Amino acid sequence: MELLSGGDILIRALTDVKVKHLWGYPGGAALHIYDAIFRQDNLNHILMRHEQAAVHAADAYARATGEVGAALVTSGPGATNAITGIATAYMDSIPMVVISAQVPQEKIGEDAFQEIDMIGVSRPTVKHSYMVKRPEDIAETIAKAFYIASTGRPGPVVVDVPKDVTDPNNKVAYKFPEKVKLRSYQPTTRGHSGQIKRAVNLLISAKRPVIYSGGGVVQGNASEQLRALAHRLNYPVTNTLMGLGAFPGTDRQFVGMLGMHGTFEANTAMHHADVILAVGARFDDRVTNATERFCPSAKIIHIDVDPSSIAKTVRADIPIVGPCDVVLSDMLDQIQQADLQIDEPAIGEWWQQIEEWRNRHGLYTASRYEPSEGENIKPQDVIKTLHKVTKGEAFVASDVGQHQMFAAQYYLFDKPRQWINSGGLGTMGFGLPAAMGAQMAYPDANVACVTGEGSIQMCIQELAACTQHQLPVKIIILNNQALGMVKQWQDMQYGSRYSHVLYEDSLPDFVKLAEAYGHVGMKVTHYDQLESSMEECFAMKNRVVIMDISVDQHEHVYPMHVAPGSMRDMWLSKTERT
Amino acid sequence: MKRLISVLLENEPGSLSRVVGLFSQRGYNIDSLSVAPTEDTTLSRLTLTTVGDDHTIEQITKQLNKLIDVVKVIDLSEGVHIERELMLLKVKASGAARAEIKRSVDIFRGQIVDVGQTTYVVQIMGESTKLDAFIEALGDAPILEVVRTGVCGLMRGEKSLKV
Ligand SMILES: Cc1ncc(C[n+]2csc(CCOP(=O)(O)OP(=O)(O)O)c2C)c(N)n1
Ligand SMILES: [Mg+2]
Numbered sequence: 001m002e003l004l005s006g007g008d009i010l011i012r013a014l015t016d017v018k019v020k021h022l023w024g025y026p027g028g029a030a031l032h033i034y035d036a037i038f039r040q041d042n043l044n045h046i047l048m049r050h051e052q053a054a055v056h057a058a059d060a061y062a063r064a065t066g067e068v069g070a071a072l073v074t075s076g077p078g079a080t081n082a083i084t085g086i087a088t089a090y091m092d093s094i095p096m097v098v099i100s101a102q103v104p105q106e107k108i109g110e111d112a113f114q115e116i117d118m119i120g121v122s123r124p125t126v127k128h129s130y131m132v133k134r135p136e137d138i139a140e141t142i143a144k145a146f147y148i149a150s151t152g153r154p155g156p157v158v159v160d161v162p163k164d165v166t167d168p169n170n171k172v173a174y175k176f177p178e179k180v181k182l183r184s185y186q187p188t189t190r191g192h193s194g195q196i197k198r199a200v201n202l203l204i205s206a207k208r209p210v211i212y213s214g215g216g217v218v219q220g221n222a223s224e225q226l227r228a229l230a231h232r233l234n235y236p237v238t239n240t241l242m243g244l245g246a247f248p249g250t251d252r253q254f255v256g257m258l259g260m261h262g263t264f265e266a267n268t269a270m271h272h273a274d275v276i277l278a279v280g281a282r283f284d285d286r287v288t289n290a291t292e293r294f295c296p297s298a299k300i301i302h303i304d305v306d307p308s309s310i311a312k313t314v315r316a317d318i319p320i321v322g323p324c325d326v327v328l329s330d331m332l333d334q335i336q337q338a339d340l341q342i343d344e345p346a347i348g349e350w351w352q353q354i355e356e357w358r359n360r361h362g363l364y365t366a367s368r369y370e371p372s373e374g375e376n377i378k379p380q381d382v383i384k385t386l387h388k389v390t391k392g393e394a395f396v397a398s399d400v401g402q403h404q405m406f407a408a409q410y411y412l413f414d415k416p417r418q419w420i421n422s423g424g425l426g427t428m429g430f431g432l433p434a435a436m437g438a439q440m441a442y443p444d445a446n447v448a449c450v451t452g453e454g455s456i457q458m459c460i461q462e463l464a465a466c467t468q469h470q471l472p473v474k475i476i477i478l479n480n481q482a483l484g485m486v487k488q489w490q491d492m493q494y495g496s497r498y499s500h501v502l503y504e505d506s507l508p509d510f511v512k513l514a515e516a517y518g519h520v521g522m523k524v525t526h527y528d529q530l531e532s533s534m535e536e537c538f539a540m541k542n543r544v545v546i547m548d549i550s551v552d553q554h555e556h557v558y559p560m561h562v563a564p565g566s567m568r569d570m571w572l573s574k575t576e577r578t
Numbered sequence: 579m580k581r582l583i584s585v586l587l588e589n590e591p592g593s594l595s596r597v598v599g600l601f602s603q604r605g606y607n608i609d610s611l612s613v614a615p616t617e618d619t620t621l622s623r624l625t626l627t628t629v630g631d632d633h634t635i636e637q638i639t640k641q642l643n644k645l646i647d648v649v650k651v652i653d654l655s656e657g658v659h660i661e662r663e664l665m666l667l668k669v670k671a672s673g674a675a676r677a678e679i680k681r682s683v684d685i686f687r688g689q690i691v692d693v694g695q696t697t698y699v700v701q702i703m704g705e706s707t708k709l710d711a712f713i714e715a716l717g718d719a720p721i722l723e724v725v726r727t728g729v730c731g732l733m734r735g736e737k738s739l740k741v
Contacts, residue, residue: 123596128647129592148646183741
């Protein structure tokens with residue numbers, strides 16, 4: 001049997017779990033590991049410029065591919081810098097393993113240089129964590145970490161590795177476990193057949209149904225099953241912010257995103273629904289508005305692989321614990337086999353009603369904002385142009401703010417994993433490293449980072465890593481000269497008292513900034529230039545391009561839930577309310 | 579409502595902190611907690627008492643089950659069960675009070691396990707309410723120290739919490 005040092009074992013084990021890219025940043029406690037990386041070429045290490053970005057990139061790589069993302073950071077500040085990234089992945093249930101180096105075991109507890117209790121600090125943000133105590137345990141721990149991260153409800157796992165465990169002078173036998181088994185962890189693999197039967201019966205008898213699908217459908221690779229079921233039933237489908245793309249954005253049955261900034265038709269249909277099929281969604285507060293006024297006449301079927309998501313905020317009439325793909329195809333099978341028929345006349349009427357809502361206040365059918373003109377570029381039009389120029393096929397990684405909501409509303413995602421955003425934690429700074437993660441996974445694809453002039457400055461340093469690793473992402477800044485989303489709330493709730501949302505002429509020249517990093521910078525101030533500039537931008541296949549687009553500084557994101565209220569209580573513009 | 583929840587936990591470093599952390603992170607109370615390894619030393623048995631409505635307790639048990647180190651969870655208060663808690667109590671005992679305290683200890687079927695010149699150490703075992711009642715019964719006698727183990731419990735009958 002081969003004898004290897006702990007450092008070598010770690011890297012070997014990572015390749016044995018099929019890791020191709022490891023996003024990281026070195027430091028003292030990680031030196032042995034980095035030396036092991038130097039001496040091999042199976043694993044591609046990507047040196048980022050900040051650990052937060054390394055973790056975001058690993059996370060986005062996982063979101064774009066469905067594989068487990070992997071990141072490596074040093075102890076102390078490296079580990080604490082990683083926390084925002086880990087928490088971001090945790091909130092969105094992303095499979096990821098973060099390896100943090102740790103001070104040698106004999107120093108633990110002594111407040112040694114760059115010591116931090118990573119297991120303790122990361123605890124509320126991980127699915128699980130391990131500290132490895134002996135080189136003999138590394139391979140098995142890595143195998144377990146990847147198994148836990150990727151099964152059941154996915155999530156990040158931290159593996160903390162003290163420096164002595166990777167000592168090059170201590171060599172032990174390498175053995176990668178063939179199978180991982182944990183007596184205390186057995187994720188559900190099928191839904192309860194009795195519950196599924198009840199659900200099918202309820203669903204088929206619905207008169208005003210809505211299918212409400214979330215990130216679980218994307219992460220659980222259940223989009224195909226969702227599409228098949230929805231088309232068989234001819235029921236309307238709404239996606240959460242995390243679920244966009246799980247059902248095609250351009251499908252006739254798609255009524256748009258729901259929730260705080262959901263469409264009028266999606267939110268109103270939810271409110272009036274008699275049966276809601278919630279799948280891979282968690283009735284998050286950004287979806288439901290006030291839970292006690294949530295969808296008063298609806299019976300709820302809730303499918304989720306995580307039992308604790310069911311009945312957490314809203315009670316479910318028929319809970320089904322199980323993976324979305326398996327449960328949805330079981331439901332479809334039952335419907336097909338028994339040749340069950342929907343209530344055609346009722347569903348016909350329901351669609352008529354929905355079309356009426358769509359035509360009245362729809363995001364895509366009615367005019368929801370003043371059109372762009374001259375120097376007044378509307379942020380919505382930037383996203384529509386992006387959709388047009390990239391033929392709706394780009395990976396869109398977003399930051400957090402108004403630009404994120406405009407991207408979610410107006411880029412009609414037809415495929416799952418195309419839309420990559422921090423929904424649960426809402427982490428500004430996510431966008432650029434996320435775009436890099438997607439670009440690494442799909443080198444030939446168009447990858448856009450839709451961002452604001454605020455958010456982009458939170459991980460701007462990664463422009464350098466884009467150069468080093470040839471990641472030609474396109475950065476689309478919707479520059480409204482403000483922390484727009486916060487400003488919108490200040491407009492709506494604080495009498496437009498703009499407390500610390502403006503920069504007082506301190507914004508950098510993004511064109512020069514791009515150039516300083518060796519990239520291309522473009523400034524767009526006139527609507528007439530928008531489409532042609534964007535064409536030009538995406539034509540530069542191998543270049544990172546920053547498009548600094550001046551957009552209307554006064555635009556708000558609508559619809560917006562009136563809180564506290566029900567799903568149908570919305571502001572539709574600065575002056576109209578439902 | 580008061581609930582008694584029993585957890586079978588991998589006896590791993592940090593597993594207890596995951597349970598305790600879960601409670602503070604999600605805003606659940608822990609009123610008492612007792613934990614020790616079982617006959618199988620790879621497992622710990624943890625018993626905790628908490629207060630919450632049905633919805634909260636459902637979430638607590640689900641969230642506990644979600645922890646990777648948790649092997650099994652049972653809400654003992656759902657069925658017939660035995661619960662016990664041990665209390666040691668140091669009380670000022672001099673003069674006439676000495677006999678008075680002794681009488682109370684006997685009534686509660688406790689023991690005096692240490693006798694000082696002016697103090698007793700009393701041991702009482704039983705359900706928490708009995709321990710509370712004993713403290714009540716001491717009346718004016720000055721209590722110097724109280725230590726309680728927290729509640730532990732088992733289901734009655736054939737059923738058991740096993741891997
Ligand atoms: C790390 C972090 N800090 C603060 C916030 C709060 N926040 C949410 S949106 C927003 C403004 C974002 O500004 P910008 O990136 O310019 O986007 P805009 O809303 O203007 O489109 C802020 C500060 C956050 N989400 N994340
Ligand atoms: Mg802005």
